[in-house]
Structures are given as structure tokens and as C-alpha cells.
Amino acid sequence: MTPPAPPEGILRVRLGLAGGRIEKIEIFERPLAPLAQLLAGREIADALALLPRLFTLCPVAQSVAALGAAEAALGLRPKPQRRALRTLLALAENLSEHARHLSLDGPLAFGLPPDVDGAKASRRLKTSLTSLLGGEATALGLTQAVRPDRRGLAGWLGAAKGLVRDGLMGGVDVERMRSLDEATAWAMEGRTTAARMLREALAQGRQDFGASSVAPMGVVDMDHIERRLGCDAWRDFATRPSDALDRCLETGPLARQHEHPLILRCERRGLAARLLARLIECSHALAAMTAALAMLDECEAQDVPAGDGLGLGVAEAARGRLFHRVVLEKGKVKDWRLLAPTEWNFHAKGPFALGLIGLDAKDGAEAAKMARIQGLALDPCVGLEIEVA
Amino acid sequence: MCMAIPSEVLAIENGMATVECFGVQRQASLLMMDEGQVKVGDYVLIQAGGFVAEVVDRETALSTQAMMAEALANAAS
Numbered sequence: 001m002t003p004p005a006p007p008e009g010i011l012r013v014r015l016g017l018a019g020g021r022i023e024k025i026e027i028f029e030r031p032l033a034p035l036a037q038l039l040a041g042r043e044i045a046d047a048l049a050l051l052p053r054l055f056t057l058c059p060v061a062q063s064v065a066a067l068g069a070a071e072a073a074l075g076l077r078p079k080p081q082r083r084a085l086r087t088l089l090a091l092a093e094n095l096s097e098h099a100r101h102l103s104l105d106g107p108l109a110f111g112l113p114p115d116v117d118g119a120k121a122s123r124r125l126k127t128s129l130t131s132l133l134g135g136e137a138t139a140l141g142l143t144q145a146v147r148p149d150r151r152g153l154a155g156w157l158g159a160a161k162g163l164v165r166d167g168l169m170g171g172v173d174v175e176r177m178r179s180l181d182e183a184t185a186w187a188m189e190g191r192t193t194a195a196r197m198l199r200e201a202l203a204q205g206r207q208d209f210g211a212s213s214v215a216p217m218g219v220v221d222m223d224h225i226e227r228r229l230g231c232d233a234w235r236d237f238a239t240r241p242s243d244a245l246d247r248c249l250e251t252g253p254l255a256r257q258h259e260h261p262l263i264l265r266c267e268r269r270g271l272a273a274r275l276l277a278r279l280i281e282c283s284h285a286l287a288a289m290t291a292a293l294a295m296l297d298e299c300e301a302q303d304v305p306a307g308d309g310l311g312l313g314v315a316e317a318a319r320g321r322l323f324h325r326v327v328l329e330k331g332k333v334k335d336w337r338l339l340a341p342t343e344w345n346f347h348a349k350g351p352f353a354l355g356l357i358g359l360d361a362k363d364g365a366e367a368a369k370m371a372r373i374q375g376l377a378l379d380p381c382v383g384l385e386i387e388v389a
Numbered sequence: 390m391c392m393a394i395p396s397e398v399l400a401i402e403n404g405m406a407t408v409e410c411f412g413v414q415r416q417a418s419l420l421m422m423d424e425g426q427v428k429v430g431d432y433v434l435i436q437a438g439g440f441v442a443e444v445v446d447r448e449t450a451l452s453t454q455a456m457m458a459e460a461l462a463n464a465a466s
Binding site: 031038119120123 | 422437445457460
């Protein structure tokens with residue numbers, strides 16, 4: 001049996017052009033992670049230790065959602081210092097992902113030179129934190145003791161501040177911007193790759209590019225998600241999710257920041273708003289990580305009860321909200337299901353498709369470029385294979 | 390599916406690595422990695438966009454490949 005090709009989030013998309021416009025978009029379902037096959041029958045602690053190895057692109061967010069599900073199933077309440085630890089790791093992962101996008105693949109999509117040093121710094125930010133906390137498995141696990149290196153962590157936070165304030169923002173605080181004119185002025189100065197990306201979007205008249213009428217994901221009915229994931233033998237819900245009102249929603253930075261004063265001033269929420277939302281999240285992450293570090297303390301090892309139960313866990317990954325649903329029997333995994341943000345954002349009625357439908361494109365090459373930019377703006381971790389019919 | 394299966398580095402030339410996983414060869418950029426951080430024979434993780442993002446130790450890489458191959462085969466059957 002030959003396994004399929006490596007599946008790093010590749011999504012196949014077919015664009016239909018007619019009369020110089022994108023008239024139709026087909027998004028082909030991608031294979032879902034075979035989590036139940038991989039984890040069924042394992043002790044929950046073993047399954048949780050395996051997850052970061054399976055989801056190496058956003059291992060913290062996946063682990064945080066999984067831990068939440070396992071704790072809910074077993075009726076455990078994590079201590080505040082363990083919650084602070086997870087918050088810190090999750091924010092650092094999101095910041096690292098945003099910084100990589102704003103330094104590397106974002107500018108490349110616009111034909112701009114990348115900030116290679118910034119991209120490397122974003123990668124080091126994530127890897128150095130996990131080692132300061134004792135490695136991912138130790139730091140994130142359900143039961144392991146944690147011994148944070150306080151002095152090392154203070155230095156790490158300083159590097160994170162430098163990456164955001166200087167590397168991404170060029171000495172300007174996005175939180176102090178009160179109007180789009182201020183954001184435009186910052187972009188025109190072009191001190192960083194993020195600023196030059198926004199400048200290029202404005203110069204091409206694409207500040208509103210990719211805006212859609214899809215509602216942002218706010219509070220969702222967790223019972224609805226749990227029920228639908230639980231009765232989903234054919235994975236219809238996991239591949240085409242909807243909320244309790246049968247709507248597809250947008251998830252990710254723009255949805256999380258849609259009530260931020262600067263985003264509220266964006267008349268249409270397209271490319272510029274998505275880029276600003278990422279920068280706002282980077283700034284917020286610094287404040288929240290500072291608070292989490294203050295709460296961080298040593299955690300002693302604890303036992304996991306071998307119980308039965310069902311739990312739903314949730315985490316906000318850089319690209320959007322992630323759900324894990326776990327069923328345990330005598331402390332072993334009986335079933336494990338996942339709902340990823342990609343399935344909302346790349347839904348046939350989601351922001352990727354509805355943000356592109358009806359846009360002018362003079363030929364297939366331009367349509368494909370537009371789809372790549374829209375895909376990157378929504379989720380830099382999804383590689384698109386685009387064909388134009 | 391946002392999984393990344395470790396790929397073996399077969400060759401490195403001009404900042405690009407030729408990598409292989411499950412018999413499929415691909416090109417990946419070493420732009421995000423430091424000079425000399427990746428060597429032929431290493432196992433690496435590749436992010437969407439084709440950038441090498443991390444070096445993985447050989448034992449972990451091989452066990453992850455074996456586990457994924459089995460799970461993907463079971464899921465397909």
C-alpha cells in the first residue's frame with residue numbers, strides 16, 4: 001500500500017471565468033486528519049504527547065484544544081499557572097505565524113522582497129520559548145511538572161517586543177492609530193515589509209479586495225458544534241461546517257478583531273483590514289504574553305484519572321478557531337474528531353469563495369494570482385493548487 | 390489537513406533543498422533556516438509555500454512517517 005503524497009494543507013481550487021469575471025469557484029474537499037485511526041486505543045496522556053508531532057504546523061493550538069477536550073471529558077480543572085502557560089505558548093505561536101506571514105509569504109505574493117531576518121526571527125521566537133519552558137511535551141502536557149526559566153523568559157519577551165515594534169511596525173504602535181489616514185501614512189513611509197505590503201495594496205487599489213458578506217465568528221453554540229461533530233460519520237459537518245443558524249462564518253484575525261476601532265473604520269473588510277487585524281493581534285499578543293508571564297509559576301506533576309467522558313476543546317490558532325472532540329473510556333481514547341478553521345474559511349459559502357466571486361479578472365493568470373492573495377490573506381498555512389476553467 | 394510529515398533532504402543547492410517523503414520528491418526553500426542548519430540526510434518539516442520550517446531528529450521523523458503511513462492507509466481502505 002503506497003501512502004498518498006505529503007499532505008501539508010494542500011487545497012485544490014477551480015476558478016470559472018466568464019466575461020472577464022470570476023463567475024464560479026469550486027473548492028475540493030481535502031483529506032481530513034485520520035485522528036481517530038491514529039489515537040484510538042491509546043492512553044490519553046500518550047495521545048496528547050503524540051499530537052505536537054502530528055500537527056507540526058500549529059502544534060500548540062492543536063494541543064491546547066485537545067487538552068481542553070481531555071480535561072472536559074475527565075472533569076479536570078487546570079490550575080491557573082498551567083492555564084497561563086498554555087496562553088503564553090498559544091500567543092507566541094500565533095505571533096510567530098503572523099510575523100512569518102508579514103515578513104515572508106505575504107510580501108512575496110505582492111512581488112515585494114521578503115524580510116528574511118524577520119522570518120528567521122519569527123521561527124526562533126517559537127522554538128526558543130518551548131525550550132525555555134522545558135520542551136513542548138513537558139510544557140503543554142496534562143500532567144507533567146513545569147520549571148520555567150524566568151530570566152531566560154524575560155529576555156525572550158524582549159526579543160518578541162523587538163520583533164513586533166521594530167521589525168513589523170518600524171517603531172509605530174498600531175494601537176495608537178485612530179484612523180485609516182494614520183495607517184495609510186504609516187504604509188506610505190514603508191519602513192517595514194508589512195508597511196510596504198499595505199502600501200502596495202493601496203497603490204493597486206486593492207484595499208477592499210476580497211471583502212465578503214460572511215459574518216465573523218463570535219460566540220458559537222458549543223453544544224451545536226459538539227452534537228454535529230458527534231453525529232458526523234461521513235464527515236459532512238467536519239468538511240462543510242455551519243453554525244446553529246446554518247451559516248458559514250469567517251474565523252481568524254479579522255473575525256477576532258472586527259470590533260477594534262481601526263477595523264471599524266474600514267468601510268469594507270478586505271485585504272487592508274485583514275493585514276491590519278494581524279498587526280493588531282501582534283500588538284495585543286505582547287500585552288497578553290507579559291500578563292501570562294507574570295502569572296507563570298512552577299507546576300507539579302499530577303495524575304490523570306482513568307475515567308470515561310466526552311469533551312469539546314477549543315483554541316484560537318493564528319488562522320482561526322479550532323475544535324477537538326474527544327471520547328474517553330477508562331482513560332483511553334475511544335474517538336477523536338477535529339474541526340479546523342480551514343473548513344470555515346474555504347467553505348463554498350465562506351470568505352475565500354464569496355470574496356472572489358464577481359471580481360474582474362482579465363485572464364486566468366490574473367484570476368489565479370487573486371485567488372492566491374485571497375488565500376494567503378485568510379490562511380497562510382493553506383497551499384492552493386489552482387486551476388482555471 | 391494541517392499535518393506535516395517529515396521529509397528527508399536528498400540534496401541542497403542554491404538555497405533550495407530537494408526533499409523526499411513517501412517516494413515523492415519536492416523542492417523546498419531554505420530561506421527561513423540559518424546557514425548550515427540543514428544538511429543532506431536531515432529530516433525537515435515543510436510549511437505551505439514550500440519553506441523548510443524545522444529540522445526533526447531522525448528517530449522521531451521515521452516513527453512519525455511510519456505512524457502516518459499506517460493511519461493514511463487505514464483511512465483510505
